[in-house]
Amino acid sequence: MGERSIKREFVLEGLDCAGCAAKIEKNVKTINGVDECSVNFVTKTLTMKTADEKNDTVVSEAKQLISKLEPDIRIKDKVKGSAESQVLFLKGLDCANCAVKVEEYVKGIKGVTAATVDFVSKKLIIEAVDLNTMSKIVSDVSVSIPKIEPDIEVVIEQNSETYEGGENSRIKKVIFRLAAAVILGAAGLIGGFGTAVELPLFIISYLLAGGDILLKAGKNIIRGQVFDENFLMSIATIGAFAIAQYPEGIAVMLFYQVGELFQSIAVNRSRKSISDLMDIRPEFAVLKVGNETKRVAPEAINAGDIIIVKPGEKIPLDGLILEGRSMVDTSALTGESVPREVESGNEVLSGFMNTNGVLTIQVTKTYGESTVAKILDLVQNASSRKAATEKFITRFARYYTPAVVIIAALLAVVPPLIIEGAAFSDWVYRALVFLVISCPCALVVSIPLGFFGGIGGASKSGILIKGSNYLEALNSVKYVVFDKTGTLTKGVFKVTGIVPKGDMTEERLLEYAALAESYSNHPIAQSIIAAYSKEVNKDDIGNYDEIAGHGIKIEVNGKTILAGNKKLMSKEEISYTEEDGMGTIVHLAVDGQYVGYIVISDEVKEDSKKAIESLKALGVKKTIMLTGDTKKVGEAVGQKLGIDTVHAELLPHEKVEQVELLDSQKQKGEKLIFVGDGINDTPVLARADIGIAMGGLGSDAAIEAADVVIMTDEPSKIVTAIKIAKHTRKIVWQNIIFSLGTKGIVLLLGAFGLATMWEAIISDVGVTLLAVLNAMRALKVDRLS
Template sequence: MVTGRKELLLEGLNCASCASKIEEQIKALAGVTEVSVNFATKKLSLETERVEELEQVIQEVRNIIRKLEPDVTVSEKKVDFTQKKAFLLMGLDCANCAAKIESQVQNISGVKSAMVNFPAKKLLVEVSSGSNNADILSHIQERIKRIEPDVEVRPAGEEKKVLAREEEKHGEKMETIRLAVGALLFAVAIVFTFSFTTEAVLYGISYLLVGGEVLLKSVRNISRGQVFDENFLMSIATLGAFAIRQFPEAVAVMLFYQVGELFQDYAVNRSRKSIASLMDIRPDFANLKVGNETKQVSPESVNIGDIIVVKPGEKVPLDGKVVEGTSMVDTSAMTGESVPREAVPGGDVLAGFINKSGVLSIEVTKKFAESTVSKILDLVENAAGKKAPTENFITKFARYYTPVVVFGALGIALLPPLFIPGATFSQWIYRALVVLVISCPCALVISIPLGFFGGIGGASRNGVLVKGGNYLEALNNVKIAVFDKTGTLTKGVFKVTSLVPAGDFSKDKLLEYASFAEVHSNHPIAKSIIEAYGQKVATEKIETYEEISGHGIKVKVGGEEILAGNIKLMKKEGVEYSQEQIVGTVVHLAVNKKYAGYIVISDEIKEDSPRAMQQLKELGVRKLVMLTGDNQAVGQAVGKSLGLDEVRAELLPDHKVEQVEKLNREKGPKERLMFVGDGINDAPVLARADIGVAMGGLGSDAAIEAADVVLMTDEPSKLATAIKIARRTRGIVWQNIIMAMLVKGIFLVLGAFGVATMWEAVFADVGVALIAILNAMRVMRFNPAEPLVAR
């Protein structure tokens, strides 16, 4: 079946319920096979079988939108489909080189964006659909070979990973053998007495075996204009030691440097595997039902509408709806919740859930590329590309730090012998070489990105998706937390609790009129009224339908005009209404401008909300504010029970943005404002806040797209978890920065005054890097029950 696809931009679309109505009506068009309206991005994606009549279909779509939302401007967007490709960078062990690779790959024609995830050894590239993949891969390999000749580029994939691990192990084995032989020759030269020439040859062969690779890299880098890196520093320091006939120390420094690098690689690889295991939620296969049989296929090959079977102990491979069977499913990998959920016929299940007991037959509702698990994995992998300010600072610092130290070492080698009586060149050159060994910034350049990467991975394991290190670091400085009410602090499950008719109207008639007004709305209040009505609404009787933003709905049914909404609607239409103070959400009704009564709808506060507010206060959040479109009485009642500092009620969607603007002016320059909402209706406010947090984002594409942080469950207490993880990450990152700076500073001074030798210099470089990497791994072992730390 041939289909045509179009993407339209809906400028001025500010009503989430209207977006769903537009989607619903377009779906009903003849020949339309798929349609989705993304309110957060104001985009409409359309697929139709009527390829020959595509322009006519677009015109029909425009007519529907014009009828429902006259103020929305529809424009066509040329769909420039892009493909995301991931490559494994085998042998990439240099964080500085990772940044150079990223910069070079971005300049390749056809590449829209490139990001190197150093901790995961991955290159993520976005290419235009018309680009030749083979050419792009060839260009990528060519650029990377120029920067890092020993790095091998491979398309990332499950079948490649095993081979990649085997080759990596083989490489480590050969490296170990080479170092062992070099160490043996070094030991022979030290233990036994030989002539000067024989001794020099033994030390020379040992040095070349141990450090030949470093020398080669240094020469290659210099030829490409990349002078100031660790290879250059080690080469100059050890060759200088040879020049002043310090053979044992020259070989020892290179040997211990290489052994340290080997341990360092091992530690980094361990941390990579630990982080990967945190997100081990990618399903390996799907049991596709074909007739009366099932066959094992890859999740990518399953289509929407197919039936898959998930047996006990297996992962749910794709998002879908249970059509047969009941079971308990473990959602901990996705949400951080330890208590299993029940899966029943008609209920939704998501890829990444683990089936614990019964056999489930599931109808697939999303392709694997669009599934929640795929989005989460992509989000966590790409998060490393959004660097925290601390990471950016260290990258810039390392760029200037190394050249400064190199020229400082040159000064130490040349100036004292010229100006200090009795000072010799050999003595001060040795001290300068010690300084060079110490100066390598590896400990900072590797451990800090690793710390943020681990923090993001640890947060995802606890049901908190953070879109980048910048947002993780910003969570440390949250001083004002602003909340939407419905669905965020309250359950968002509305129930009709009271029907109060006026005049000659009965309760049944009041409910019937309300159901006509609310039948086309997806708002929880509307759904509760339809549920209370309990009958099929005769929608064919509705003659006209108008939604008045921030007020309510006006419909015409059988010649009668029905108004349903808040007090503002009654005032606007000149209807005299009941003035009683009622706690709860109230829908007032009028028929032909005559007041018909009101319906009271109540919403419950989440059990978790009071604890969440208390925890945020304990963590040092200065001000808790709730913004709601509900009436003042309801807002104040909820605010009082939760201990909020401020409640601002009866707000239209654009008023919420204004209130956030006002609150923004109350915070200090380094303080951050966090807004927590549902990620759909609150998209403009989420975008305006310093940190936008979407609640209950599990399965919600709009929430994942609109927010900076997504809480995968409906628990507000996850906010405290997110802040605690952010503070733990920052604490460990700054421990590494202070430790590395302090140790290097002390040894630089000791080296310059001749107290520290090459042996101590090796510890100040490789030893500190190793300790920093092991320390960075601690961020993944976060326990949500650990004590709160206020600032």
């Protein structure tokens, strides 16, 4: 191994210009000793890697250079621990309203800078100002949350096997308790024992069915947290007992508990489906020490260690193959079904599945820095960035429940006072029906589950979406701005045209060109030699002369061959054909006679044209391409692909200016996305509404810079991402309309005395279960690709 690298981060206070960020990044990269450098314009952070022994010198030089380039910027070391993050697992969290309640409580704790409860993964993510404050906060929430929600246990690490065992045990206890309640309730209803026996049977049945709900409601009232589903069910069923509707009171509590049980099972299965979908975490690594091997945790492996991966095993860490050849399945990361062939000298990434050969790999990154760890972290924490629809539903539920309780109270009291002959018990019953159907669980549970399913499904297709907010924003995309090289084109020079003149053949023209370029290491020369594909006999070459800025002059078997640009042809006074080919033109002449030209260009990706067409079919108003290439080449690529507008010969800061101009032209609610390679386009990615990085597989810069990362080099995946977003939105709004519509109908029927409590609770449970099941359709994205 070479020198150990050190990663350093600096805050660039006063950095308000994306072009300045690009300039700083470009210049710092040129400093001797800087291995990697990126400037995040959004967070004003400069990250660079330097060789261990050169670190202090390089950092000092970088600071001086930045001060010279941008005197107004103040450079500060980014203090580790200045913002601490902690993830806690909320074991037993099965109620979406409880998740909202916990989140609001934690946000109010002194020292908490941000807090999010992810109901789907049962995670509480807390950010605090420093490590000491975080320790106090964790101690506080570990004690306070179980008081707010007695069923929740706060744990720092999740043990899935223990958790699943505990869940199964809890479910069995609930089923046993509800079965006992059904038996006692049925005995009281059909036993004919008389009121003295029936009433105690009903009361015991009711307490078995809903005693825990009453307890939760009572504790919440004491704490001043009145309006939740426990309160609604308690008031409704106690009211039923007050008007002697004992069987209905018991039935409502039973159905509610059964519904909660089914909801818990459905949500947990949904969680497991998403977890299985992202089952890319390696369980072990086989470490080679001398001539021996041993199984260890991936986290225990250091960069530079040697690991062995056998057929059928996941590659646990990123690394370089030292020995072996195999086919690897990359579908878990890229969504590609066709395996790739790898051999000695190739790089491989964690998460790949080795299919048929034994590989000896030198690890290049620790597990925490590996591709699989970053992907898992992105997907699992994506729902912490909530979509506007999620935020709206959370706020809606907060005001909806108290409003329903007030309306129910008015419904119970006002009509008997103003309607002659109206029975108080009748209107109380109607109000109780109103309360039962009003529970907002279907909305609060199914909507985050739908977004999380969409993110999980996208990740299986090789598309990483960093938050529900970005997934939702993809629905409103009207402008798509592309970088050219590496995005719409392959970024690799290739011979795309051989045009002989006179009696010359394509084969002979290419041979002459290969002979002329055989001593050059220039990418254009290498592309000609690659196209020739035969071994060049350099012994035939005589009097090799490289003419700077023009081309090459050689002699082969007594013939003088010229290969170069039009300036060479003019210099040698050779009449040539002016061509507007899409790329670099290499003109050739033999013994003073023009014999043709070869076109070398950055080859357009196979699915670029299809991607542009599909984007327009999805309702995108305008497609734009930005490139630093010549106007002729840029316009030729744009015309070939059907791009609406091409801006060529742009410097990095001019790309930002073009995006800002487009942004000012779009209408309210419309979104603009920029698609680039994620490495040199950081300022533009940050400036767009949604930044999409192409070819993020193995690129740390791409994963960090963009809002959406496409792990392959296929532009068509942009279309897939938008389709997944539309599919997810459709499901979310189906649930919103279905839930509110059904509840609205039953609320009206209840108010007019046309619905019973039985119908109300069955409707509520049924709507919730159907909404959860419908949300799981968001995972099914295969047909959208």
